[in-house]
Amino acid sequence: MKPTKQVLITFDYELFLGNRSGSVADCLINPTNQVLDVIEQHGCRAIFFVDTTYLLTLKKNFKIAACKQDFETVMDHITEIASRGHEIFPHLHPHWLDANYLSDTNEWQLINTDKYRFYHISEAERSEIFDQSIELLQQCVAKINPSYLVDSYRAGGWCIQPFNAFLPYFIKHNIKFDFSVLGGFYLFSNAQYFDFSKAPQKTIYQFENDITTEQNNGRFTEFNISSIYIPQSIKLLEKLFMKLYYKITNDHSFSRGEGQIAVKIDKSLVTPQQQGHDILDSAWERIAIELMSTIKQGEYKKYLNTNEYMHFISHPKMLTRHNIKMFDKFLKFASEKFNLETDFRKMV
Ligand SMILES: [Zn+2]
Numbered sequence: 001m002k003p004t005k006q007v008l009i010t011f012d013y014e015l016f017l018g019n020r021s022g023s024v025a026d027c028l029i030n031p032t033n034q035v036l037d038v039i040e041q042h043g044c045r046a047i048f049f050v051d052t053t054y055l056l057t058l059k060k061n062f063k064i065a066a067c068k069q070d071f072e073t074v075m076d077h078i079t080e081i082a083s084r085g086h087e088i089f090p091h092l093h094p095h096w097l098d099a100n101y102l103s104d105t106n107e108w109q110l111i112n113t114d115k116y117r118f119y120h121i122s123e124a125e126r127s128e129i130f131d132q133s134i135e136l137l138q139q140c141v142a143k144i145n146p147s148y149l150v151d152s153y154r155a156g157g158w159c160i161q162p163f164n165a166f167l168p169y170f171i172k173h174n175i176k177f178d179f180s181v182l183g184g185f186y187l188f189s190n191a192q193y194f195d196f197s198k199a200p201q202k203t204i205y206q207f208e209n210d211i212t213t214e215q216n217n218g219r220f221t222e223f224n225i226s227s228i229y230i231p232q233s234i235k236l237l238e239k240l241f242m243k244l245y246y247k248i249t250n251d252h253s254f255s256r257g258e259g260q261i262a263v264k265i266d267k268s269l270v271t272p273q274q275q276g277h278d279i280l281d282s283a284w285e286r287i288a289i290e291l292m293s294t295i296k297q298g299e300y301k302k303y304l305n306t307n308e309y310m311h312f313i314s315h316p317k318m319l320t321r322h323n324i325k326m327f328d329k330f331l332k333f334a335s336e337k338f339n340l341e342t343d344f345r346k347m348v
Contacts, residue, residue: 007304018257
């Protein structure tokens with residue numbers, strides 16, 4: 001009998017959220033279909049956190065034919081993903097409320113980050129985007145499974161704090177499971193803000209009012225996102241390899257869109273007592289398919305060998321052919337050696 005490992009394969013299903021969003025085909029449909037073929041070949045299931053704030057923006061712009069078309073394409077794709085047996089949950093990026101439409105290319109520009117955090121928008125806006133997001137996803141999934149529960153959430157850009165801003169909506173919509181915490185990391189900027197440095201060093205834990213404080217019998221369950229230590233030597237080798245690989249194959253995601261938002265980092269919030277890893281400057285990184293190269297493959301295998309739980313957070317928009325090939329190899333290794341549990345409902 002092979003030992004069991006819990007492997008959560010999760011995706012943030014979204015366009016680029018900066019200067020240029022990229023297209024539905026390049027960022028969502030094509031890479032998702034490619035990676036799903038690999039995941040299913042190994043008998044695994046995935047979780048998709050859908051950026052419903054994008055869909056709500058399209059809905060508001062139905063007078064533009066291309067927006068209506070993109071809305072229908074994405075809604076159908078979500079239904080198809082659900083029909084293949086994967087989970088569908090919301091993922092909100094409230095700064096879509098201030099997005100500009102680029103009519104020449106049918107793309108979007110999201111440079112105003114005042115509303116990046118759910119915490120920074122009004123109660124009316126919170127209610128509007130949360131309630132309508134749940135409704136949209138239920139619409140997609142109801143065609144496949146009318147009793148499907150949209151009962152999990154992941155915050156955009158990890159901005160789930162303070163949790164009190166979300167609490168009424170979690171209760172109202174019966175959200176029980178959260179996937180927003182990247183334990184150990186922090187980032188303080190004028191757009192993104194999160195501090196998970198004091199989060200429980202546990203894979204799965206219960207909480208009530210503070211997402212980084214474990215509370216036994218709390219009404220919500222957190223699935224901590226996994227991170228890995230990459231030694232400097234491997235990082236360096238990887239940089240060299242990727243540079244060469246991109247040059248030879250042109251297999252990269254840079255041209256699909258521009259996600260970089262010019263954010264102001266607030267160093268004053270980093271006190272001498274600050275613990276944990278600065279997400280922008282650390283030897284630790286999240287575990288993600290788009291960060292898995294042939295150079296790092298060994299580190300990922302080592303991680304699985306020594307841990308019982310491995311929570312991937314990946315983005316279809318960033319996946320290259322190389323990443324998907326590496327993930328295929330990884331899952332082959334993993335499923336030969338272990339019995340893989342990829343259904344989060346069986347982990348609680
Ligand atoms: Zn996101």
